[in-house]
Amino acid sequence: MSAPSLTAGAEDSHPTSAPAAPAAxxxxxxxRTNVKVLGVLLVLWFAVxxxxxxxxHEELDAVNLPGTGFPxxxxxxxxxxxxxxxxxxxxxxxxxxxxxxxxGVYED
Amino acid sequence: MDTQTWTFVIVGATFALYIGIAIWTRASSxxxxxxxxxxxxxxxxxxxxAADWMSAxxxxxxxxxxxxxxxxxxxxxxxxxxxxxxxxxxxAPYLRKFGKFTxxxxxxxxxxxxxxxxxxxxxxIFVSFTYVAGQMRGVGVVFSRxxxxxxxxxxxxxxxxxxxxxxxxxxxxxxxxxxxxxxxxIFAFMVPAIFISLMLTDNxxxxxxxGAELSGELGTRIAGVEATTLLSxxxxxxxxxxxxxxxxGSKSTLDVFCITAALMVGTAGLPHVIVRFYTVPRVRDARTxxxxxxxxxxxxxxxxxxxxAFARTNLIDSVRDAHYDPAAAPAGxxxxxxxxxxxxxxxxxxxxxxxxxxxxxxxxxAAFAGAPEFTGETGAHGERLVANAPDASANxxxxxxxxxxxxxxxxxxxxxxxxxxxxxxxLAAALSTAAGLLLVVSTAISHDLxxxxxxxxxxxxxxxxxxxxxxAFAVGLAGYFGIHPPGFVAEVVAFAFGLAAxxxxxxxxxxxFTRTANREGVIAGMLSGLVFTAAYxxxxxxxxxxKAQLLFGISPEGIGTLGMAVNFVVAFVVSRxxxxxxxxxxxxxxxxRVPKGAATPAHAH
Numbered sequence: 002m003s004a005p006s007l008t009a010g011a012e013d014s015h016p017t018s019a020p021a022a023p024a025a026x027x028x029x030x031x032x033r034t035n036v037k038v039l040g041v042l043l044v045l046w047f048a049v050x051x052x053x054x055x056x057x058h059e060e061l062d063a064v065n066l067p068g069t070g071f072p073x074x075x076x077x078x079x080x081x082x083x084x085x086x087x088x089x090x091x092x093x094x095x096x097x098x099x100x101x102x103x104x105g106v107y108e109d
Numbered sequence: 110m111d112t113q114t115w116t117f118v119i120v121g122a123t124f125a126l127y128i129g130i131a132i133w134t135r136a137s138s139x140x141x142x143x144x145x146x147x148x149x150x151x152x153x154x155x156x157x158x159a160a161d162w163m164s165a166x167x168x169x170x171x172x173x174x175x176x177x178x179x180x181x182x183x184x185x186x187x188x189x190x191x192x193x194x195x196x197x198x199x200x201a202p203y204l205r206k207f208g209k210f211t212x213x214x215x216x217x218x219x220x221x222x223x224x225x226x227x228x229x230x231x232x233x234i235f236v237s238f239t240y241v242a243g244q245m246r247g248v249g250v251v252f253s254r255x256x257x258x259x260x261x262x263x264x265x266x267x268x269x270x271x272x273x274x275x276x277x278x279x280x281x282x283x284x285x286x287x288x289x290x291x292x293x294x295i296f297a298f299m300v301p302a303i304f305i306s307l308m309l310t311d312n313x314x315x316x317x318x319x320g321a322e323l324s325g326e327l328g329t330r331i332a333g334v335e336a337t338t339l340l341s342x343x344x345x346x347x348x349x350x351x352x353x354x355x356x357x358g359s360k361s362t363l364d365v366f367c368i369t370a371a372l373m374v375g376t377a378g379l380p381h382v383i384v385r386f387y388t389v390p391r392v393r394d395a396r397t398x399x400x401x402x403x404x405x406x407x408x409x410x411x412x413x414x415x416x417x418a419f420a421r422t423n424l425i426d427s428v429r430d431a432h433y434d435p436a437a438a439p440a441g442x443x444x445x446x447x448x449x450x451x452x453x454x455x456x457x458x459x460x461x462x463x464x465x466x467x468x469x470x471x472x473x474x475a476a477f478a479g480a481p482e483f484t485g486e487t488g489a490h491g492e493r494l495v496a497n498a499p500d501a502s503a504n505x506x507x508x509x510x511x512x513x514x515x516x517x518x519x520x521x522x523x524x525x526x527x528x529x530x531x532x533x534x535x536l537a538a539a540l541s542t543a544a545g546l547l548l549v550v551s552t553a554i555s556h557d558l559x560x561x562x563x564x565x566x567x568x569x570x571x572x573x574x575x576x577x578x579x580x581a582f583a584v585g586l587a588g589y590f591g592i593h594p595p596g597f598v599a600e601v602v603a604f605a606f607g608l609a610a611x612x613x614x615x616x617x618x619x620x621x622f623t624r625t626a627n628r629e630g631v632i633a634g635m636l637s638g639l640v641f642t643a644a645y646x647x648x649x650x651x652x653x654x655x656k657a658q659l660l661f662g663i664s665p666e667g668i669g670t671l672g673m674a675v676n677f678v679v680a681f682v683v684s685r686x687x688x689x690x691x692x693x694x695x696x697x698x699x700x701x702r703v704p705k706g707a708a709t710p711a712h713a714h
Contacts, residue, residue, distance in 0.1 A: 042198060
């Protein structure tokens with residue numbers, strides 16, 4: 002379900018009639034990098050929740066999370082995916098802060 | 110001090126705190142009223158978002174639902190947290206860059222259409238009212254259970270309080286009250302959870318105790334001779350009693366998938382959550398504050414399933430085959446614990462001695478149909494008799510799911526002040542959510558309908574007055590629904606998420622990620638998503654659709670996922686065959702994608 006957003010974002014690279022200030026080129030590259038970062042993180046988001054927690058939960062339940070009594074799929078569905086979600090947002094915020102600086106769009 | 114006095118003291122103190130904050134943070138301009146002046150620090154906004162999001166249902170009902178649904182309850186955990194990833198990555202930063210005050214603002218400007226704005230306003234009002242009625246009811250219920258006042262009086266007290274800080278303070282007052290409410294509610298949720306984790310697993314961290322071996326005071330007794338983990342013991346108990354294994358579901362994988370997706374996308378599309386991201390100063394603050402919000406929400410959302418499993422294990426162990434009258438239990442057999450009788454007197458628990466042996470038989474199946482109707486008489490063992498016809502199953506026990514959180518402090522034999530704290534926490538959860546929703550309703554009326562649509566010349570002063578009047582009116586209406594709850598409240602919650610998923614989310618996403626999505630496409634998309642989702646829900650919730658008729662076995666709670674897909678497809682196809690958006694709209698799209706620079710003056714606030 003993340004697919005429509007990604008393809009929609011990617012198809013946007015065709016030329017536009019927007020004013021061709023020097024900054025405009027940077028903005029395109031900034032956006033493309035942003036969409037790439039988004040794509041990677043959303044794949045992870047999908048994998049831990051819909052993948053490990055739902056689609057493959059029965060297969061993963063055959064083993065326990067090492068050192069605990071959690072069946073692995075059940076753990077992803079009720080604990081693990083949520084921890085990963087939190088990490089995803091913080092990673093995104095950190096990566097984008099660096100990207101903002103690199104492209105000179107960091108707000109003071 | 111007894112529980113009652115403690116409750117008055119703690120609830121009174123928290124209310125005084127909220128009122129103090131409201132007076133200190135009065136709003137003096139529309140910008141302060143709508144978005145707290147746009148100057149809320151990310152951590153404070155994260156706390157406010159967390160309190161805004163976690164309602165009476167999250168605080169009281171979720172652990173109970175998880176407790177009885179086991180793995181199937183994961184849809185709520187994943188759905189109500191995973192949505193924040195979508196929000197933080199796909200919506201919040203760009204909407205913050207856009208600026209302005211509301212979700213309909215974005216829809217109206219991006220799709221250069223008054224009708225799109227009005228459709229968005231109506232959806233926002235409907236979604237928010239659906240929610241808020243439940244919150245005011247929640248306030249009344251907490252009052253009646255913990256302070257033994259009438260539900261109506263409880264709702265009125267809650268209304269007076271929300272009126273005070275929402276009408277006076279607007280978003281500014283609400284934000285800082287929510288910060289305080291977050292602290293109260295998370296403390297109130299964690300304290301009993303930590304104690305119960307210690308009792309059952311000897312581990313103070315519930316998230317770890319959840320996967321640990323049974324040990325500690327109560328855990329050792331439940332485990333019996335053999336050392337075993339909490340979850341395998343619980344699965345074993347479920348098997349003995351005929352329930353599906355706790356860590357395994359009974360819903361189809363597709364249905365679980367669709368419900369989770371609808372809740373996630375719906376969460377990301379709910380206006381009262383989105384609007385919180387307009388209150389921070391910068392785009393990068395929107396990203397960080399989403400990080401804080403989810404971290405703070407995750408503390409409760411990863412504790413709740415642990416509490417659910419602890420409470421379930423303890424419940425089965427302590428009531429199964431216990432004698433209803435402890436005095437009548439022969440040597441070596443147990444009577445029911447004390448809280449059993451306490452909660453029976455509130456009507457949240459009922460026992461019907463079907464086989465007349467004086468012991469509680471608890472197995473899979475319903476004790477009787479529906480909620481208990483007490484006759485006012487007592488039976489052979491002193492139990493409150495119910496008028497409901499017994500079900501054919503051998504199960505004799507009716508338990509309201511809310512007990513799982515409300516009775517925790519008693520089950521864990523915690524001091525009276527902890528019980529009082531739980532009452533204050535539940536109230537904080539309900540009030541903070543109600544206030545956030547009411548603000549969306551009042552903003553929708555004064556800003557989106559009056560200022561942006563029908564009365565563009567209105568002065569700032571009069572707009573602020575209109576916002577306050579609308580907020581007051583909304584509080585009154587919400588209170589009315591709290592006192593006279595329409596029977597369909599539970600059903601329409603599915604509506605709120607389905608609607609947000611099938612209308613707002615695709616419209617906003619397309620508005621940011623494509624330049625080519627145009628007015629015709631998005632209006633057609635929103636309408637078809639809306640009609641498809643609404644028709645499905647209405648048919649199965651109100652017109653008696655049967656299980657066999659479900660499309661691919663997807664329940665109404667999950668249909669928003671398909672509604673969203675319908676919306677995307679229609680919007681895409683229609684946009685292809687109609688004129689592209691005007692140039693200035695395409696520039697607006699370029700503009701919101703980048704945090705700084707080239708903002709046209711219209712977007713600089």
